Amino acid sequence: MLQSKIAGIGYYVPKNVYTNNDLTRFMDTSDEWIQERTGIKERRYADRIGETTTTMGVEAAKIAIERAHITPEDVDFIIFATLSPDYYFPGCAVLLQREMKMKEVGALDIRNQCSGFIYALSIADQFVKTGMYKNVLVVGSEKHSFALDFSTRGRAVSVIFGDGAGAVVVQPTTENGKGILSTHLHSDGAEAEKLAMYYPGASSGIWLDKMPNWPDQELGGLLMTKEMLEDGTAFPNMDGQAVFKKAVVKFPEVIHEALAKNNLKTSDIDLLIPHQANLRISQFVQKTLGLREDQVFNNIQKYGNTTAASVPIALCEAWEEGKIKDGDLVCLAAFGAGFTWGSALIRW
């Protein structure tokens, strides 16, 4: 079986910086509350018009492709992870394909929230390992800012999230012992509603009147109503404490699983790049695993939680800052809505 590696990596964040103090213009919050609870100092928001999940993904992909020494025409499969797609359908992968003038290759969207990039990387790894594809583009991108509740009612959720994109190119490698060593994926839907955005969704039971030509009844179909915006049900909903409790258990568990699979120990990890959910979660995981502070990379302070984009943005930034060297053992791990979680162990 072939081995796969990350051959190129890139990230893009929008230019618009919103500090915690900037958010106090819209809601009752404070720099002190946000920093103490989440570690976040500022985040980026995409331009309202013209900058989308896809366009940010394209910017990150261009860099990853160039660094992999290929061209967009060489990409033979595209995987795009996002929970904030430009359209309800089709997905962002085909939009990126069109934008980058790629060939008629397969294009797949992944909807696994904060674990989306790890899921996407794992799929890319399998395709490359079996010899099916040679240049898989994996993108994680989010434009959260268009769907957050910026009133005081939504502050516990909205202060956490930011916009951005990261991308990698996955290729086969012949270097023995190097590349993606293993990936590990898990999910448990038992607490799906602890972190969710319900609409538009077919189980909502919310019907909008006056939908034309509905077959059996007077009632209408599923569209976002003014009432949903007014009562807040249109926005993401999170039980923060339930998420915290589960995350601090599942992160270490899935990292231990990856290490055990490869007969390695936590002390072998050169750099852990956790999904940037919350600085307190990362610090808890670091202590639980007995890692030093410098073994864990965090940049949530600058970008907030960018969900499917957070791992590739952090990986790229760590690499650009020289924190990942040839031969290093890098562990990626994520936990998010679903709940879903996963890890990937890479010998760089």
Ligand code: ACO
């Ligand atoms: N600014 C000021 N006050 C706030 C804010 C805010 N942005 N948000 C909530 N508050 C208030 C609440 O209204 C509440 O006030 P009250 O005591 O008068 O009722 C008080 O702060 C405490 O609220 P809690 O929700 O209990 O706050 P908590 O200490 O649990 O912190 C947080 C909330 C930060 C979300 C925490 O639960 C947490 O860290 N959870 C982990 C979830 C997480 O990180 N999610 C990231 C996304 S999911 C993922 O990526 C895996």
